[in-house]
Amino acid sequence: MATITAATCSIGIQCNFEPLKHHNFNSCIKFYLSIPSISSPNFSFHKLSLHTMPANSFRANASSSIDAPSEELEASSRGGIGANDLLIVGPGVLGCLVAERWREEYPGCQIFGQTMTTDHHDELIKMGINPSSRETKFTSKFPYVIYCAPPSRTEDYPGDVRDAALKWSGEGSFLFTSSSAPYDCSDNGSVDEDGPIVPIGRSPRTDILLKAEEVVLEFGGCVVRLAGLYISLDTDQRSRVLFM
Template sequence: MGTISCVSNFIFLSKNSISPSSQPFFKKPIPIFQSFNFSSSSLQVSASSTSGKAMVGENDLLIVGPGVLGRLVAEKWREEHPGCQIYGQTVTTDHHNELILLGINPFFKETKTDQKFPYVIFCAPPSKTPDYAGDIRLAALSWNGEGSFVFTSSSAPYDCNDNGPCDEDTPTVPIGRSPRTDTLLKAEKVVLEFDGCVVRLAGLYKMDRGAHFYWLHKGTVDARPDHILNLIHYEDAASLSVTILKKKLRGRIFLGCDNHPLSRQEVMDLVDKSGKFDKKFQGFTGTSDPLGKKLNNSNTRKELGWEPKYPSFAHFLGVSE
């Protein structure tokens, strides 16, 4: 097969654009995107600077939205694929220095490039854009179709609000009922049109991030205490996403949760019992807001051969349930 050549934009990161503490590592400009050629087997990036040539290899990964979850995905992907290149697409340049120090090659969303990647994961939240589905379509166009394209969605679209059971096969909320679920379902539709995979994640958390931490700092929350909440630790969400990427599956929807649903009150009781937090939660005062659902992803676990590192919120906190 012949070779096609094209030229994309450059982003240079000089030593003046990063913090003094990291300058010794970056003595010369670093080209993130250069002219490149691709054949049927690989995509070759030809640098026009002294950095020589780099390859967009068979295990290289593009993360759209390299925030808390995306950075953990990068860490776990690199553990699986030492020597691979990981790129991070962002809507601002505010955190590019941090990403560079983490070994992620950042580039600004508005930078135009025809470069494509074998693995693409979209982790950006809908709050950052007026056209979520459009952004996901652009991300899908950055996938060369060889490895995997994964979108980290939410479990919100499952149509259950009576604290009842819910799994991968539970019907979704009809379009038109909720702007939030409409946004997610339209985004998922784009992913599936491109034959990518969706992983619907429960409430993400770590020690200093998640519903429990927000409620703890609020002190009193106007929400009903018996609403069932579903959780998954950030590390487990990342490992599940990486597992799906590695499987090279097409057009599938998976569910990510720890299979230990808890009421809001139970969550905060565990927080108090753990003794790991300085603040004291005062309580929930709501009585009429909707109930939740009890997620179970046994089918996802069986198919993928995946299990969470933290099987429950109580296990994470080191307390008995």
């Protein structure tokens, strides 16, 4: 059974999970991406039995309507995709923090960041993140994928989430960072993953999020509905919320 979990989070401060209670940001990300199965009366995770791609050389096919015709690119890798390698779709402030914590936990891992444009690829490289564009076609799958991109920059958000899920090997975890928007709560009260959700048709944005969440659950991934993500960021940081 796949998972939806509610959370409130301020980057760099603290998270409050139900039923997981208090965890800091680092432990939250480590928890969801590092643990393949969890035994809890209120929390379940299903690990798909998909075949794992062989650890041959990692290759990607990239094309652009602006640049030269399609060409095959070989990403720098150490013998292919490793057991702790991570793909971040939408490596903005949140995604880069995940990358930083992930590398601390797994120093020898490779981290890839997929963006919609190449505008910030140089910055990602400086952070130790291997950048790729939205058009990049990966031929090896990743054991860990986290989807941090918002729905505002794409016409088919659920489709983009599905494309990301197809890059997941089924091992490790696929994590989708949703928001608290789906919860039907107008009194600023507490909610958890079993709380009522906004009826379909009331909000186009919420409809899109719910459809994307359905895709994640279909693949056996985890949905984390985060709230208060950026309240601790200064103005400059907020302007860099997502490298797209």
